[in-house]
Amino acid sequence: MLTHYDLMLPLLKIMQKENKTYSLREAYNELLNVLDCSDGEKNATLDDGRNIIFYRLQWAKTYLKKAGLLEYPQKAHFELTELGLKLDLNKLQKVDMKFLSQFETFKEFRKIGVTTITSEKKENNNVPTSDNEELTPPEIILEQSKLLKEELSNELLSLVKANTPKFFEKLVVDLLVAMGYGGSHQDAAQAIGKTNDGGIDGVISEDRLGLDKIYIQAKRWENTVGRPDIQQFKGALADQVAKKGVFITTSSFSKEATESAKKSGIVLIDGDKLTSLMIEFGLGVQIERSFHIYKIDQDRFDEDNF
The missing domain is CATH 1.10.10 (Arc Repressor Mutant, subunit A)
Structure with missing residues (x-):
């Protein structure tokens, strides 16, 4: 063959x-x-x-x-x-x-x-x-x-x-909801892509009760995200007196951008992390085949357990 x-x-x-x-x-x-x-x-x-x-x-x-x-x-x-x-x-x-x-x-x-x-x-x-x-x-x-x-x-x-920015926004919504954020899917969909407020693409609830907010920057880019992009997002968070921010991109982050984000508590999700999360939460993928590896249950053969 x-x-x-x-x-x-x-x-x-x-x-x-x-x-x-x-x-x-x-x-x-x-x-x-x-x-x-x-x-x-x-x-x-x-x-x-x-x-x-x-x-x-x-x-x-x-x-x-x-x-x-x-x-x-x-x-x-x-x-x-x-x-x-x-x-x-x-x-x-x-x-x-x-x-x-x-x-x-x-x-x-x-x-x-x-x-x-x-x-x-x-x-x-x-x-x-x-x-x-x-x-x-x-x-x-x-x-x-x-x-x-x-x-x-x-x-x-x-x-x-290969898809449109609108598709990417919906993908971000679906992923965040699958991960347990944003309350209902409708609430999350209304939150993303609506603000466009100085570097913020959306605001989403951290839980169903809306006790805390997460500010989102979602960019379907090819070029590497640099430190200036993180600084702009950081400034937008400061204007909103926000404590939590997530920057999601289909590309990657420069070393300087990563260091800047760490100092500010901003979570970065690059293309590799994005697809890893999609697989983990079953978004855009399906199980083709599964295997089980079995081993001997030693307790079953221990006479003291009978």
């Missing part, structure tokens, strides 16, 4: 030839025309009914993006980057871990699922090893779940950025 690595080179060749933006379904349909495999392999499915090639194509796409060869120009679509277009594919026999590891962004990505002991063994012995050979089965599941969460977070952030 073809692995996700087996799909990468033919995918790159198709995309270089056509040089256009693809949806996953479009890429899958074109791949089926060039893959050297049987109809049985093309139609094979996982236990849950999903087509194996289609499923592994998603991971092929993810790995190529992490290597900087693909990018997502719009929601649910991808295309080659300048680096991907310049690759001399005629010199390649296959795309594998060794090939992808020449790209720094991919090496950073792989650190999520590789333990320090395995990395050290590779460096010291200079022999190929499995990323998982030093891990117990439960540890493998844990490491791979981190990898899945990282990719899910990236996909979520891309979707959020």
Whole structure:
């Protein structure tokens, strides 16, 4: 059965030839025309009914993006980057871990699922090893779940950025309500995006009784949030004699901005934290599959307990 690595080179060749933006379904349909495999392999499915090639194509796409060869120009679509277009594919026999590891962004990505002991063994012995050979089965599941969460977070952030500022305001409302703030959803919706008062985008109740208020700054930005932005928000809080403020952005915060916020008690939520909270509170995501790891209940076999 073809692995996700087996799909990468033919995918790159198709995309270089056509040089256009693809949806996953479009890429899958074109791949089926060039893959050297049987109809049985093309139609094979996982236990849950999903087509194996289609499923592994998603991971092929993810790995190529992490290597900087693909990018997502719009929601649910991808295309080659300048680096991907310049690759001399005629010199390649296959795309594998060794090939992808020449790209720094991919090496950073792989650190999520590789333990320090395995990395050290590779460096010291200079022999190929499995990323998982030093891990117990439960540890493998844990490491791979981190990898899945990282990719899910990236996909979520891309979707959020691709939407409108109005969508982002509603997303902030939904998240805060899911976290237990704002009283009712209607109250929270009325609070966000209404004030526009000197750097404040909204005021929301900390609890259902409205005993305390939290002042919100929500920015769907690409550029890094700097210290001046925090200073402006800090000044707006002072004007309102406010004690609590939260600055939410789809981008990131500079070191100076983070230090300034700490001194003022302002909570910062960047793009990574935002998507982490979305996953934690089930916003914009759904459970695809769950596993239970069982162990022996020793008390059940202790005669003193009978």
